[in-house]
Amino acid sequence: MEFSPFNHVVKLCIQGMSMEEKDHHEEARKLFMQGWDEATNDHEKFLSAYYISRHQKTVSDKLKWLETALQYALKINDSTVESALPALYLNIAKCYEDLSDPQKAKENSELAAIQLKNNPSDKGPFYHGTKAALQIGDLLVAGGNSNYKSEFKMNHIYFTALVNGAGLAAALAKGEGRERVYIVEPTGVYENDPNLTDKKFPGNPTRSYRSQTPLKIIGEATDWHKPNPEELQKFREKLESSEGEIIN
CATH class of the missing domain: 1.25.40.10 (Tetratricopeptide repeat domain)
Incomplete structure (x- = not known):
């Protein structure tokens, strides 16, 4: 499940x-x-x-x-x-x-x-959701602004093993482009996202990770569930009241 x-x-x-x-x-x-x-x-x-x-x-x-x-x-x-x-x-x-x-x-x-x-033991495949138009072979690197709150600088690059989770992240990301879910490959070590792991839910059920090394784009996923407008609004409200936690 x-x-x-x-x-x-x-x-x-x-x-x-x-x-x-x-x-x-x-x-x-x-x-x-x-x-x-x-x-x-x-x-x-x-x-x-x-x-x-x-x-x-x-x-x-x-x-x-x-x-x-x-x-x-x-x-x-x-x-x-x-x-x-x-x-x-x-x-x-x-x-x-x-x-x-x-x-x-x-x-x-x-x-x-x-x-x-043994954690994290997840072998992927992994995904990153955004509205940025990128190409296969491009690298996603840490140090940019948050997809959700532009005032936050990101010391890590975030990704997930759930394609629908990445789809939600893409739908929530700032920008005017279309939602994109890229298939990515970590180029170095990665860890469970501490913003999510064992905070609300036990462990890391959203299979969310972060790395200080780049993610390489190896493809784009097109078969993912797009949340309806009511669901998106609820998540946007949560983001507005958050302190920059990552949804990915």
Whole structure:
């Protein structure tokens, strides 16, 4: 399953997070439980269980939901959730530490370290969304202005492994040209985008990355979903109130 902010269960989780930000924790818990009850696949179960764990009154109950989230994450076994495994294992280790089980805490801490060593493990293909007209062979380099807020200088170049995520970035980018989604190839090392990873959602479900080395354009993707005007307006409003976080 490709992560999408327009998925029904993801929308419920987003609504729950909004309630958390307003300190309406009981309303948030109900929304996350609704997501669990209405989930139809392993990925939706994983997400909702993760959020439910944050609203448990005892360490034992929190551990139960974290291990449920881990169970579904391991069943999915793809790059969408692999980046969430280090934090999941560390949270589980903390629960075992609080429950005075140092052996289990150590086991899960070691599993977190193994997962961190392998992240990011995404092999692509990778995409970059923009309104700039570029050619195959051109290089996208860090140091330019943000696609969304021109007052921000970018120390990294950002990209994603989700073609529809890059399409959303292209639709939101400033400029008068048509939306373009380029297929890109990193020329050096890259890392999970820290603006997104483990901030709102567990791990890096948007498969968003950044690099200080250039991205080489190797093609252009044409088969991607263009958000409708109402969806775009909601994202534009979020960008206006943000501090320059990257959507890509």
